[in-house]
Amino acid sequence: MNSNPRLKGQSALVTGANSGIGLAVAIALANDGANVVVNYVSHPEVADDVVKQIEKHGGNAIALKADVSKEDEVHAMFQQMYDKYGTIDILVNNAGIQKDSPIESMSLADWQLVINVNLTGQFLCTREAVKEFLRRGIVQERSCAAGKIICMSSVHEVIPWAGHANYAASKGGINMMMKSLAQELAPKKIRVNSIGPGAIQTPINKPAWDTPEALNKLLTLIPYGRIGQPEDIGKVAVWLASDESDYVTGTTIFADGGMLLYPGFSTNG
Numbered sequence: 001m002n003s004n005p006r007l008k009g010q011s012a013l014v015t016g017a018n019s020g021i022g023l024a025v026a027i028a029l030a031n032d033g034a035n036v037v038v039n040y041v042s043h044p045e046v047a048d049d050v051v052k053q054i055e056k057h058g059g060n061a062i063a064l065k066a067d068v069s070k071e072d073e074v075h076a077m078f079q080q081m082y083d084k085y086g087t088i089d090i091l092v093n094n095a096g097i098q099k100d101s102p103i104e105s106m107s108l109a110d111w112q113l114v115i116n117v118n119l120t121g122q123f124l125c126t127r128e129a130v131k132e133f134l135r136r137g138i139v140q141e142r143s144c145a146a147g148k149i150i151c152m153s154s155v156h157e158v159i160p161w162a163g164h165a166n167y168a169a170s171k172g173g174i175n176m177m178m179k180s181l182a183q184e185l186a187p188k189k190i191r192v193n194s195i196g197p198g199a200i201q202t203p204i205n206k207p208a209w210d211t212p213e214a215l216n217k218l219l220t221l222i223p224y225g226r227i228g229q230p231e232d233i234g235k236v237a238v239w240l241a242s243d244e245s246d247y248v249t250g251t252t253i254f255a256d257g258g259m260l261l262y263p264g265f266s267t268n269g
């Protein structure tokens with residue numbers, strides 16, 4: 001654990017925390033002193049392993065199962081969290097999926113699944129967390145905010161993505177949900193922000209990096225010249241969860257190696 005932990009005594013819930021970005025965020029929050037709920041929907045053994053990793057470094061964590069798109073499961077998960085840690089200070093809405101296809105062959109089931117997990121899941125978890133933030137208010141020894149919500153968005157809240165209309169729509173939706181909630185909740189001292197990762201090396205996009213040809217093609221989209229690592233996002237999440245970002249609400253922090261800089265124009269001036 002860091003010698004001067006910024007999230008000491010705070011409790012955090014990270015959805016989809018047994019893989020990729022969520023896993024790195026859970027570990028980073030725990031390293032900065034937070035008690036962490038490692039949410040998972042499948043592969044409990046991996047979630048248990050994340051908990052063990054956190055405990056090995058002197059942190060505190062618990063693995064809780066819930067499908068974030070199911071209202072009753074989300075409700076039960078928050079109750080279990082309160083039984084263990086008493087409250088919530090930080091919510092990281094990370095769980096997300098892709099079900100890609102051209103629009104003419106996209107099934108309604110695949111459209112709905114992506115919207116349900118990526119967007120409705122964030123709504124359901126946010127609603128539970130906000131109820132608790134409002135009930136409890138600010139606890140000055142822990143944080144000067146009454147609560148912090150971090151939504152995992154994507155560069156695709158801005159960049160259109162052919163063949164991924166359901167995913168891009170879910171991320172565009174997260175952007176306006178996040179901003180509307182930030183506006184609604186700022187007077188209550190609740191901060192709501194998003195992180196917009198570019199290409200991060202995780203299982204969700206394996207075909208884009210698992211051969212040298214695919215990786216080289218991907219790198220043409222990244223001015224900074226490397227694929228992102230989950231830890232790059234963990235660091236941003238800790239900052240957004242900490243009081244160091246106390247005046248930041250209603251914004252997306254893009255961590256994308258410059259992907260949003262229209263790299264196709266770099267040699268066409």
Ligand code: NAD
Pocket residue numbers: 015016017018019020021022039040041042066067068069094095096097117152153154155196197198199200201202203204205
């Ligand atoms: P990943 O596939 O490694 O992790 C996704 C996690 O979400 C897994 O733990 C999975 O089990 C979980 N999950 C899926 N459905 C769930 C459900 N119904 N309930 C609870 N958990 C569920 O992918 P990742 O790259 O780590 O993605 C994490 C987030 O980051 C997603 O929201 C994704 O859209 C976003 N993102 C990723 C990238 C990238 O390049 N990897 C870029 C931009 C945004």
